[in-house]
Amino acid sequence: MESTSKHHVAHPFWPRDLSIPNYVPNDRSMSEILTFLFSVSGVFLLATWGITGRENASGRLGVWRRLAVCWFAVCGFIHGVIEGWFSLYYEVIPADQSFLSQLWKEYSKGDSRYAIADNFTVCMETITAWLWGPFSFWAVYAFLTNKPYRFVLQLIISLGQLYGAVLYFYTEHRDGYAHSEMGHPIYFWFYFVFLNALWVIIPLVLIVDAWGQLSGAQALTDNARSHKSKRT
Amino acid sequence: MESTSKHHVAHPFWPRDLSIPNYVPNDRSMSEILTFLFSVSGVFLLATWGITGRENASGRLGVWRRLAVCWFAVCGFIHGVIEGWFSLYYEVIPADQSFLSQLWKEYSKGDSRYAIADNFTVCMETITAWLWGPFSFWAVYAFLTNKPYRFVLQLIISLGQLYGAVLYFYTEHRDGYAHSEMGHPIYFWFYFVFLNALWVIIPLVLIVDAWGQLSGAQALTDNARSHKSKRT
Numbered sequence: 001m002e003s004t005s006k007h008h009v010a011h012p013f014w015p016r017d018l019s020i021p022n023y024v025p026n027d028r029s030m031s032e033i034l035t036f037l038f039s040v041s042g043v044f045l046l047a048t049w050g051i052t053g054r055e056n057a058s059g060r061l062g063v064w065r066r067l068a069v070c071w072f073a074v075c076g077f078i079h080g081v082i083e084g085w086f087s088l089y090y091e092v093i094p095a096d097q098s099f100l101s102q103l104w105k106e107y108s109k110g111d112s113r114y115a116i117a118d119n120f121t122v123c124m125e126t127i128t129a130w131l132w133g134p135f136s137f138w139a140v141y142a143f144l145t146n147k148p149y150r151f152v153l154q155l156i157i158s159l160g161q162l163y164g165a166v167l168y169f170y171t172e173h174r175d176g177y178a179h180s181e182m183g184h185p186i187y188f189w190f191y192f193v194f195l196n197a198l199w200v201i202i203p204l205v206l207i208v209d210a211w212g213q214l215s216g217a218q219a220l221t222d223n224a225r226s227h228k229s230k231r232t
Numbered sequence: 233m234e235s236t237s238k239h240h241v242a243h244p245f246w247p248r249d250l251s252i253p254n255y256v257p258n259d260r261s262m263s264e265i266l267t268f269l270f271s272v273s274g275v276f277l278l279a280t281w282g283i284t285g286r287e288n289a290s291g292r293l294g295v296w297r298r299l300a301v302c303w304f305a306v307c308g309f310i311h312g313v314i315e316g317w318f319s320l321y322y323e324v325i326p327a328d329q330s331f332l333s334q335l336w337k338e339y340s341k342g343d344s345r346y347a348i349a350d351n352f353t354v355c356m357e358t359i360t361a362w363l364w365g366p367f368s369f370w371a372v373y374a375f376l377t378n379k380p381y382r383f384v385l386q387l388i389i390s391l392g393q394l395y396g397a398v399l400y401f402y403t404e405h406r407d408g409y410a411h412s413e414m415g416h417p418i419y420f421w422f423y424f425v426f427l428n429a430l431w432v433i434i435p436l437v438l439i440v441d442a443w444g445q446l447s448g449a450q451a452l453t454d455n456a457r458s459h460k461s462k463r464t
Contacts, residue, residue, distance in 0.1 A: 058454065058458060119352070119403050119406050119407060120351070120352040120399070120403055122406065123399055123402040123403050123406065124399065126402075127395070127398065127399070127402075146454065148447040148448070148450040148451035148454060149443060149446075149447040149450070150450075151446070151450060152387070152442070152443050152446050152447055152450075155384070155387060155388070156387070156391055156439075159388055159391050159392065159395075160391065160395060163359070163391075163392060163395050163396075164395075166359065167352070167355055167356065167359070167399070170355040170358075170359075171351050171352055171355050174351050174354065174355065175351060207388075210384070211381060211384050213450070214381075214383070214384050214446045214449070214450065215380040215381040215384055216380070216453070217446070217449040217450045217452065217453040218380040218381070218382075218383060218384075218445075218446065218449040219380035220449065220452065220453050220456065221448070221449040221452050221453070222290070222378065222380060224452065226290060
């Protein structure tokens with residue numbers, strides 16, 4: 001047995017009386033972890049920016065469309081790799097010193113549901129990792145090759161991300177923001193609020209965009225059909 | 233104080249040691265409740281079947297499309313009214329004898345998360361009631377008036393329903409089906425599994441349908457654009 005009481009292992013998570021008996025403190029610093037996250041995301045973004053700048057069979061993509069494709073590439077990495085890690089190893093993360101486990105222990109300072117493998121969180125993250133992750137890379141491919149289903153895929157991924165993020169905030173709101181030090185500038189505002197708000201705001205914009213694109217295409221098709229039926 | 237121990241009020245929910253201190257047994261029978269649910273759903277279905285049979289500006293709807301529109305009408309009723317009730321009164325339902333509260337107490341025999349106002353369940357049901365409910369009626373209107381966004385709406389509602397239902401089953405699966413008498417023919421298999429499986433299977437079919445319709449429209453639009461750009 002440890003010298004500390006089972007229910008009072010020292011850890012940085014909230015609520016302070018949370019029991020995480022097997023917790024091992026990180027030996028990687030916050031800046032190492034954030035540098036990794038943002039520089040790999042940056043590499044995905046820049047590589048996709050470069051690739052989307054080339055001319056393809058259907059011409060050149062506009063700046064906003066290129067940015068949207070870069071977003072999906074970054075999402076593919078974050079969902080598939082970062083959240084994929086959580087979906088596979090959530091049971092051992094508090095005790096594990098792998099780099100990505102340390103990333104999740106760092107993030108858990110802003111939301112301890114990741115350190116305690118909260119049921120909804122595990123389910124939502126698993127679906128995000130294994131569906132929206134691969135789908136995001138599929139969307140990059142679909143826009144590069146001008147597939148007719150590209151905006152359908154954009155709509156599906158974005159609505160999936162939005163619904164996941166809304167449930168993520170809503171469940172924690174109803175829990176009284178108990179899993180974070182409410183108001184902490186980095187852990188609460190940056191990790192919990194800002195980073196997740198990206199998956200509310202950007203998907204909302206992309207849903208509106210897909211709505212417009214697909215409705216426009218449908219209007220054209222409906223028109224073509226009604227002209228045809230008038231002629232015959 | 234009651235004569236029974238606070239943690240052992242007699243109730244029909246699982247797990248059997250669940251504490252529902254203010255529970256009041258239903259005075260409506262299961263058959264009254266199911267008759268209400270299925271006959272009102274049937275009225276919505278038949279009324280929509282009648283309305284969708286009329287010729288409109290863009291011709292006549294096919295049988296499968298009419299059935300899909302009937303589905304959305306029934307969804308509008310179930311999400312907006314039945315689940316809307318839960319989203320408003322989940323705190324008082326165990327003690328309340330209103331008809332719809334009794335319906336939820338009856339349903340809770342198959343999933344007690346509704347009797348204990350489980351956090352994920354309240355969040356998911358609230359979004360279902362207040363978004364997918366009105367959106368379902370909007371979809372009925374959109375198909376009747378042949379709006380160009382009708383399949384976008386079908387895709388949004390169906391993906392929302394599917395994601396909600398998948399999380400609903402997945403969270404309970406990870407809880408070991410603790411909130412139901414596993415294997416009970418009516419409460420587990422009919423209420424919990426069958427009724428909710430409808431919101432997995434039918435949305436899946438309608439997502440595939442919308443994918444085909446919208447991709448087809450986009451292909452036509454992409455073609456029209458590339459012909460135009462070749463001409464100019």
